[in-house]
Every structure is written in structure tokens, then in C-alpha cells.
Amino acid sequence: KQEVTQIPAALSVPEGENLVLNCSFTDSAIYNLQWFRQDPGKGLTSLLLIQSSQREQTSGRLNASLDKSSGRSTLYIAASQPGDSATYLCAVSLSSGSARQLTFGSGTQLTVLP
Amino acid sequence: GAGVSQTPSNKVTEKGKYVELRCDPISGHTALYWYRQSLGQGPEFLIYFQGTGAADDSGLPNDRFFAVRPEGSVSTLKIQRTERGDSAVYLCASSRDRGSGQFFGPGTRLTVL
Numbered sequence: 585k586q587e588v589t590q591i592p593a594a595l596s597v598p599e600g601e602n603l604v605l606n607c608s609f610t611d612s613a614i615y616n617l618q619w620f621r622q623d624p625g626k627g628l629t630s631l632l633l634i635q636s637s638q639r640e641q642t643s644g645r646l647n648a649s650l651d652k653s654s655g656r657s658t659l660y661i662a663a664s665q666p667g668d669s670a671t672y673l674c675a676v677s678l679s680s681g682s683a684r685q686l687t688f689g690s691g692t693q694l695t696v697l698p
Numbered sequence: 699g700a701g702v703s704q705t706p707s708n709k710v711t712e713k714g715k716y717v718e719l720r721c722d723p724i725s726g727h728t729a730l731y732w733y734r735q736s737l738g739q740g741p742e743f744l745i746y747f748q749g750t751g752a753a754d755d756s757g758l759p760n761d762r763f764f765a766v767r768p769e770g771s772v773s774t775l776k777i778q779r780t781e782r783g784d785s786a787v788y789l790c791a792s793s794r795d796r797g798s799g800q801f802f803g804p805g806t807r808l809t810v811l
Contacts, residue, residue: 588740618799627702627789628741628802673740677797683754684796685731688740 586611590674590689597664598697605659605692607674612655615679618686619648619659622671631672632659636679664696702803704790710809711780719775719806723792730773731791731800732765741789747773748796780810 587610597603607617616635620628632641632648634657640649647660661668671693675686703722711717723730729748733741743757747767755765762780767773777784787807791800 615797616799620802625807627804628791630799630801633799675740681754682748682796683731683743683746683756684729685743685746685754685757686733686741686791686800687743690738690740 586676586678586687588674588676588687588689590672590692592692593690594693594695596695596697599664599666601664601696602660602662603664603694605661605672605674605694607657607659607689609655609657609676609687611678612652613679614652615677615684617648617650617657617674617676619646619657620673620675622673622691624671628673661694664694666696666698668696669694702790702792702801704788704803704806706806707804708807708809710811712811713780713782715780715810717777717780717808719777719788719808721773721775721790721792721803723771723773723790724801725771727792727794727801728770729793729796729798729800730767731793732773732775733789733791735787735789735805744775744788746796777808780808782810784808785810 619631634650645662671691675688677684732744735741746754750770787805
């Protein structure tokens with residue numbers, strides 16, 4: 585059974601810092617990996633999608649990397665801003681099975697202090 | 699539509715009652731997923747539809763839970779004889795096909811008293 589772990593569970597940084605969020609998964613036979621952002625009481629906003637054949641994806645100040653063989657992904661946020669404060673969730677889908685459903689980590693709660 | 703929509707946004711019910719939660723996916727998306735999120739946890743998979751059929755319902759916790767998607771678009775998650783442990787946020791997601799990125803709705807917060 586796929587298990588996804590995110591470390592740290594919570595992180596507080598001053599505005600302007602660069603930071604890295606970590607995600608690890610136990611089954612390396614993944615189809616893709618997605619990073620999401622969730623604001624309190626809201627749904628999930630997709631940030632980046634990395635296919636299993638890719639090593640990284642970039643969008644603005646965000647960069648996500650994937651090392652499938654070691655079961656790890658990182659989300660790098662450059663020049664953090666208070667508006668980046670949210671919970672960040674990592675999710676993977678397996679290459680086996682028909683559904684390609686996502687298995688999520690418990691998230692990293694990020695607070696960027698002004 | 700512009701995004702995935704879910705109704706109601708909040709539902710409070712009494713133990714033992716029946717509830718229906720609705721999901722309207724992005725137009726043209728053939729894959730539809732239901733997830734359940736408890737406080738402080740990531741969402742957990744419930745059921746997957748490809749078109750009209752439930753292709754994978756392995757995440758449904760028991761037979762009190764059922765979902766339909768009769769015309770391949772809107773889906774309804776149905777919970778019979780609700781229990782306090784069913785209280786959670788129910789999230790719906792859709793994707794262009796089963797291998798594409800998933801887009802989530804705002805969720806329905808279900809509270810069973």
C-alpha cells in the first residue's frame with residue numbers, strides 16, 4: 585500500500601526566505617505526482633504536476649523535483665511571501681490499477697511571517 | 699464550467715439520517731473522483747468514475763456509502779444512516795482522463811450530530 589509522508593508537518597519562516605518542503609513515498613511505481621495548496625476551509629489548488637518520466641516542473645517561484653527511484657519529491661518556494669501561507673499537500677498516483685487515484689500526505693502547514 | 703463545483707458547501711444532519719452530496723465537474727472531464735478529508739489529514743480516496751460507471755469503489759468505507767454519475771457529468775455521493783464518524787469534508791475532483799492532473803472542488807463539510 586502506497587504511503588506518503590511529508591516533513592516537516594509545520595514550518596514558519598520570515599518573508600523573503602527560500603524554503604523546501606519534502607515529500608516521500610514508499611512505492612516508486614508511480615504514474616505522476618502533484619503538489620497542491622490548501623487554504624483554511626477551502627478546497628485544493630493544483631500547483632504542479634510531474635509525470636513519472638520527468639525530473640522537475642517549474643511555475644513562477646515554485647519548483648518541484650522528483651526522484652522516483654528514491655521515492656522523494658521536493659517543493660522549492662523562492663522569495664516566500666505572506667500570501668504563500670497555506671497547507672501544502674503532496675499526492676501520488678500509482679501506475680498500476682485503473683483509477684489513478686491520488687494518495688496524499690498529511691501536508692506541511694506553512695506560515696510566512698511579514 | 700470554470701471549475702469543479704460542489705453543493706451544499708455545508709451540511710449538518712442528525713445521526714441516522716440520509717444525505718446526498720453533489721459534484722459538478724469541469725465540462726468535458728471524463729474522470730471523476732470522490733475523496734474524504736478529516737481534520738489535519740490529507741484527502742483519502744473513496745470512488746472513481748470513468749464516464750457513467752463506477753470503475754473503482756475500493757475506497758468506500760462500507761455499504762452505507764454509494765455514488766452515482768448517471769449521465770457521465772454530475773455525480774451524487776449518497777450516505778445512508780449517517781454516523782458521527784462520517785463527519786468530514788467530502789471533496790470531488792475531475793480530470794480530463796484518468797492519467798491527467800486532478801482539479802478539486804471546494805468541498806462539502808458534513809457534520810453529523
